[in-house]
Amino acid sequence: MKTAIIGVGAMGGAIAEGMLHSGKVNPADIIAANPHTDKLWHLVDAGVMVTSDNKAAAAKADVVIVAVKPWLAEDVMKDLKTVMDYRRQVLVSVVAGVTAAQINGWMQKDGALPQLFLVIPNTAASICESMTFIAPCNASEHNTELIKKLFDNIGSTIITDERHLAAGMVLASCGTAFALRYIRASAEGGVELGFRAAEATRIVAQTVKGAACLLMDSGSHPEEEIDKVTTAGGLTIKGLNAMEQAGFTGAVIQGLKAAGK
Numbered sequence: 240m241k242t243a244i245i246g247v248g249a250m251g252g253a254i255a256e257g258m259l260h261s262g263k264v265n266p267a268d269i270i271a272a273n274p275h276t277d278k279l280w281h282l283v284d285a286g287v288m289v290t291s292d293n294k295a296a297a298a299k300a301d302v303v304i305v306a307v308k309p310w311l312a313e314d315v316m317k318d319l320k321t322v323m324d325y326r327r328q329v330l331v332s333v334v335a336g337v338t339a340a341q342i343n344g345w346m347q348k349d350g351a352l353p354q355l356f357l358v359i360p361n362t363a364a365s366i367c368e369s370m371t372f373i374a375p376c377n378a379s380e381h382n383t384e385l386i387k388k389l390f391d392n393i394g395s396t397i398i399t400d401e402r403h404l405a406a407g408m409v410l411a412s413c414g415t416a417f418a419l420r421y422i423r424a425s426a427e428g429g430v431e432l433g434f435r436a437a438e439a440t441r442i443v444a445q446t447v448k449g450a451a452c453l454l455m456d457s458g459s460h461p462e463e464e465i466d467k468v469t470t471a472g473g474l475t476i477k478g479l480n481a482m483e484q485a486g487f488t489g490a491v492i493q494g495l496k497a498a499g500k
């Protein structure tokens with residue numbers, strides 16, 4: 240199965256990197272299309288076909304993933320429509336905020352619509368740790384299974400509907416930046432406590448990874464694991480209470496809601 244990635248920037252690039260990293264996708268089955276191919280030589284070296292011609296890339300693929308900025312999506316997709324065969328090809332849009340209705344309006348061809356998937360991954364796709372949301376729109380069960388398998392290669396997937404994509408994106412795609420900002424804040428505190436910046440960042444990153452793994456391995460509630468850390472009258476509870484007094488939980492929820500508007 241050949242996959243074309245149209246737009247190989249932060250997100251499209253992470254998908255390509257992840258597919259390579261997984262070892263489960265043959266590099267020769269990936270076609271990467273970007274107007275500027277000069278930054279994509281590492282993909283060429285890995286065996287990926289790279290081109291600046293979107294239509295040539297799409298024509299060769301079974302799955303066409305569009306990963307351009309939202310304001311370019313209409314022109315890019317209308318251009319792809321001229322070469323896509325909806326009987327054998329599937330369209331995947333990772334373009335945030337562009338709806339199935341909009342895409343169907345652009346892609347409708349002689350009364351036919353493409354089998355469409357709205358997909359929201361995150362940049363951890365590059366190391367096969369994405370949390371990816373997949374919303375099938377006029378797609379068969381067979382193709383839904385196929386697209387799920389493709390994105391399972393680069394992390395964890397949830398099949399959902401279009402209504403839930405925005406919330407998923409805020410939690411998991413924007414959420415990558417939010418989690419990293421916590422790490423940066425904590426590392427800055429670590430420097431004040433006496434660690435060098437790089438050392439503090441490594442310590443906090445490992446701590447956050449460990450905390451996430453505790454939840455994922457045990458399925459326990461965060462508060463259950465927090466209870467194991469907070470000694471009565473101890474240090475942790477003083478830290479947690481000071482953070483809450485400064486509005487920690489409220490600030491996180493406000494940030495999520497602002498991003499989701």
Ligand SMILES: NC(=O)C1=CN([C@@H]2O[C@H](COP(=O)(O)OP(=O)(O)OC[C@H]3O[C@@H](n4cnc5c(N)ncnc54)[C@H](O)[C@@H]3O)[C@@H](O)[C@H]2O)C=CC1
Nearest residue numbers: 246247248249250251273274306307308309333334335412
């Ligand atoms: N960055 C993220 O964490 C996430 C991004 N998205 C969505 O992915 C899409 C891409 O975002 P980023 O990768 O962050 O942007 P980006 O700017 O890093 O990448 C876009 C790429 O498209 C290329 N491009 C520009 N014009 C093109 C054309 N006519 N044909 C083909 N390629 C073209 C650019 O050269 C660039 O490499 C956006 O729609 C965004 O909403 C979705 C989920 C997460």
Ligand SMILES: O=C(O)[C@@H]1CCC=N1
Nearest residue numbers: 335408409412413414
């Ligand atoms: O910030 C953005 O608009 C895009 C969508 C999710 C992550 N990056």
